[in-house]
Amino acid sequence: MSAARRVVFAPDSFKGSIDAAGAAAALADGWRSARPHDDIVLRPVADGGEGTLAAFAAAVPGARPMPVEVTGPDGMRVRAAWLLLPPTPDAPNGAGVVELASTSGIELLGARRLPWDADTTGFGQAIVAALDHGVSRLVLGIGSSASTDGGAGLLRALGVELTDATARPIAPGARGLASVAHAELGGMRALPPTGVVVLTDVTNPLLGPRGAAAVFGPQKGFAAGEIIPADNGLTRLAGLLPGDPTTPGAGAAGGTGFALLVWGAALVPGAAQVAELVGLRAALGEASLVVTGEGSFDGQSAAGKAPAHVAAIGAAAEVPVALVAGRIAPDADVSGFTAAASLTDLAGSSTLALAEPARWLRAAGARLALTTSSLPG
Known part of the structure; x- marks a missing residue:
């Protein structure tokens, strides 16, 4: 069994389906199903809107x-x-x-x-x-x-x-x-x-x-x-x-x-301010991975949205960042993320993903726990 790691979950809300706190909890539940001994830290974020x-x-x-x-x-x-x-x-x-x-x-x-x-x-x-x-x-x-x-x-x-x-x-x-x-x-x-x-x-x-x-x-x-x-x-x-x-x-x-x-x-x-106020930067100390996300990740997501700020904080702390989104648009650049998961892909359609967001977030958490297992502990 691989060594236990600290993993920080810092998603934004998946607007219209689940708030940031619910998304973080569901992702963490999925991760624990695959890696129950890891140290899990929840730091859901927001941009000032819903959640x-x-x-x-x-x-x-x-x-x-x-x-x-x-x-x-x-x-x-x-x-x-x-x-x-x-x-x-x-x-x-x-x-x-x-x-x-x-x-x-x-x-x-x-x-x-x-x-x-x-x-x-x-x-x-x-x-x-x-x-x-x-x-x-x-x-x-x-x-x-x-x-x-x-x-x-x-x-x-x-x-x-x-x-x-x-x-x-x-x-x-x-x-x-x-x-x-x-x-x-x-x-x-x-x-x-x-x-x-x-x-x-x-x-x-x-x-x-x-x-x-x-x-x-x-x-x-x-x-x-x-x-x-x-x-x-x-x-x-x-x-x-x-x-x-x-x-x-x-x-x-x-x-x-x-x-x-x-x-x-x-x-x-x-x-950026919410990330600071909830102590995200401090939570990344000794972390092996931070997982962020939002409902729709597209070409505009790099301009001021929460996942971009989480990615920047992760990069500054030299902590790899994984992305989970309800959908990942064709024009989205995910090259800066260690791994990425789309709930639409996991569920088979956006309709199914929206109907049961917590279920598919748990599935995404479990998937990431397995696909990032080679990261250092």
Whole structure:
């Protein structure tokens, strides 16, 4: 029997089928079925979108979910949670992790799309709950948004008054931005003592042909003829607030990145920051292999997505990296990975892989345990 090895599992979520923590656990289960004596370390990662909360919960000992009920993107009540991380020297009262996806995310709408009416109020309410708890720091994931409201709902939850020319509150969502005429920031909540870090893999500005409405609006249901009116609404909002709409990332999450800049938060690359916060680099000490992955690995995956960051960290630590993906596109470059496995190939079709992601992730883990057995222990 070959010597025991340390193997670190650091996948992102397989969007639409299983979160990062579930993917890491399934891969590890499969690996143990083939190599039960290896030292297994779980460090699921995320880029700020769906699964960010679960990744922190799985990787940070003592992290505690804090239930909260908020207003969802469609105005209905949603039961969600933010995550309280244990105290550290930089955050003596603990840090709060809040995820837009689980409070104002597009997944909460199912097959529906509400481009003009979805808003970010619930995300703001969850942030306020963490502030009221007294956290020293906030980590905010803003991927998977349902709205293009420029973060107006978030700002109002934080105490900003947004009104029309008659001093009446504007309507929720992008719809209300067409009439916004005044912004009063005097009642805006203060930042927590050691600040707010915003995780995003988006670098788009707020406005224009690369902005929130033009690039991401169609995903949220805007028709071609609605893009310019939506962009005009964002322009009206930006003209009333003390933020720079050209800042990279201002267009993230339908303009929520811009609203958070107005609040004073710092936008950072999501995948790299999550990897740092969950201690991935430290976990690679004495490791023989790190296994990463995501739902679809294609030609764009090298630009800012979690597997690329994990691969870079592995290379710097001189630890081989293996890849597991729901599908590996023909244009994908996997030459930098020691091994690669596709759930679609293992299952026989993408439909079967999506139907039982945990099953095929376990199969991939077992396959990699056998195909990488020649690596040094």
